[in-house]
Amino acid sequence: MFRPRSEAAPATVTVSVEGRRVRVAAGASAAAAVLAAGLDDIRETATGSRRAPYCMIGVCWECLAEIDGVPSRQSCMVEVAEGMTIRRQIGPRRVDVAPIRR
Amino acid sequence: MRAAEFAVIGAGPAGMAAAIRAAELGLDTILIDDQRAPGGQIYRAVERAGADSPLGPDYLAGRELVAALRASAVEYRPATSLWHLDPEGRLFLAAGERCEVVSARRVLLATGAIERPVPIPGWTLPGVMTVGAAQTLLKTADLVPTGRVVLAGQGPLLYLAASQLVRAAAPPGLILDTTAPADYRRCLSALRRGRPRPRMLLAGLAAIAAIKRAGIQVRHGVRGLRALGAGALERVAWEGGETGADHLFVHQGLIPNLQISLALQLRHEWNDDQLCWQLVLDPWGQTSLPGIAVAGDGGRILGAAAARLSGELAALDAAMMLGRITGPDRDRQAEPIRAALGREQALRGFLDRLYRPAPAILAPAEDDTIVCRCENVSAGAIRRAVRQGAPGPNQVKAFTRCGMGPCQGRICAGVVAALIAESLGRSPGQIELWRPRAPYKPITVAALANLAVAE
Numbered sequence: 001m002f003r004p005r006s007e008a009a010p011a012t013v014t015v016s017v018e019g020r021r022v023r024v025a026a027g028a029s030a031a032a033a034v035l036a037a038g039l040d041d042i043r044e045t046a047t048g049s050r051r052a053p054y055c056m057i058g059v060c061w062e063c064l065a066e067i068d069g070v071p072s073r074q075s076c077m078v079e080v081a082e083g084m085t086i087r088r089q090i091g092p093r094r095v096d097v098a099p100i101r102r
Numbered sequence: 103m104r105a106a107e108f109a110v111i112g113a114g115p116a117g118m119a120a121a122i123r124a125a126e127l128g129l130d131t132i133l134i135d136d137q138r139a140p141g142g143q144i145y146r147a148v149e150r151a152g153a154d155s156p157l158g159p160d161y162l163a164g165r166e167l168v169a170a171l172r173a174s175a176v177e178y179r180p181a182t183s184l185w186h187l188d189p190e191g192r193l194f195l196a197a198g199e200r201c202e203v204v205s206a207r208r209v210l211l212a213t214g215a216i217e218r219p220v221p222i223p224g225w226t227l228p229g230v231m232t233v234g235a236a237q238t239l240l241k242t243a244d245l246v247p248t249g250r251v252v253l254a255g256q257g258p259l260l261y262l263a264a265s266q267l268v269r270a271a272a273p274p275g276l277i278l279d280t281t282a283p284a285d286y287r288r289c290l291s292a293l294r295r296g297r298p299r300p301r302m303l304l305a306g307l308a309a310i311a312a313i314k315r316a317g318i319q320v321r322h323g324v325r326g327l328r329a330l331g332a333g334a335l336e337r338v339a340w341e342g343g344e345t346g347a348d349h350l351f352v353h354q355g356l357i358p359n360l361q362i363s364l365a366l367q368l369r370h371e372w373n374d375d376q377l378c379w380q381l382v383l384d385p386w387g388q389t390s391l392p393g394i395a396v397a398g399d400g401g402r403i404l405g406a407a408a409a410r411l412s413g414e415l416a417a418l419d420a421a422m423m424l425g426r427i428t429g430p431d432r433d434r435q436a437e438p439i440r441a442a443l444g445r446e447q448a449l450r451g452f453l454d455r456l457y458r459p460a461p462a463i464l465a466p467a468e469d470d471t472i473v474c475r476c477e478n479v480s481a482g483a484i485r486r487a488v489r490q491g492a493p494g495p496n497q498v499k500a501f502t503r504c505g506m507g508p509c510q511g512r513i514c515a516g517v518v519a520a521l522i523a524e525s526l527g528r529s530p531g532q533i534e535l536w537r538p539r540a541p542y543k544p545i546t547v548a549a550l551a552n553l554a555v556a557e
Contacts, residue, residue, distance in 0.1 A: 049226060062475060
């Protein structure tokens, strides 16, 4: 778990992480919001291994998540915005070809 | 197409200093960075930090450089990724779904360092992160870890981060220092040779004193570090000990981020003191490819102060190449910078010898330890591929899929090379280099389609 530092300024941005509402500092990343929300992991690999953010600087891609409906976003590189929805992604991504055919 | 004279990739100390100096010398300069604010990793979010920040004075010192960048004539492009650079100096950029090509007569790569991956058993468990990740969370989100917190590894950053957590009123419970007793002996002669100024050692000693005062337990000479748990971290174990843990933060020093220079097949060399690859550079940072230079830790690990100075040297060279100053002008302006750079190097030999990673960190002993996190490829699978005849990383990749995941080998490249070297009885420096390809970062098809429209 992570908590705000005791002398931290009040967190001002509210996002939803797997349906939990959590407040984080402006300028924080979506991956930070995941950790602040108390989630153990953010995704499951194609082979079923649970993963959480590892490097927090855009190198390891372990923090891939579905953000505002878009899968495979590098959540440590995405800044939180009011009302953002962050969800786990489980297993391999699938390409939905229906919109392309249309 | 935007045509700049000087393009700098990366807004850390090297990139900011280079861009500022180049603009002062009259070059039309563009600075590309994938973060939303300038600072790189070391000064990340420094503009938002309060004067009482637990990150300390060396962090807050970055505000001056960031302010100078904001006040400069540099065209600063935040939240923009470089996903391809061709040898003619065309930069392919993506900012969200927008793609753009920019050309530049001179390009400076200032892409900084990454933390050396620490492939211990269990390092993929949620709860295991890098020490740098803990710092990033403190810098950008004002978050600190709770529960039973263990820091493990070696290097200046380990103790700096621990002292920052102490100041943030969230001290770790235990530090597991993996520095071997022999390393302490080896570093002393380097200390005498380098003659560093006392100031340089004081920062480190102050951090260690703060850790002692906070009553944090420190174990030295730790070997055989392992993360244990079912689904998430529960315990941390080492030879002769074990403890319950909610967080394990690992660190084994920094290595240059070479993704772009490897893709461009620039000349690299093996650094046997730091046990990593680095760029072959001339005294101005010029690489083996005309028009492309490298500054800062992205070329070789020298630290933030040296990075800034090397950025200034690269800017002077670019200004000369583009006819803004003469050769003698360049050399004269470089003199004080070179003198300062020499002073910054005084401690390097000492640090390199003290914190040289153990062989087991480069190439994990246990066959079931995961090496490629993206594709779940173990050390044993890589050893097997070498036995089956794969002579280098590019073949091991085809045999096992290691390095084919989204990180494109950023995490596993060095470990794979070390495993191949071990199996073949060679130095990692004798192993072929991985050849990553564009896009350096995954981009969406929509972004690519937008590029076609823009052209």
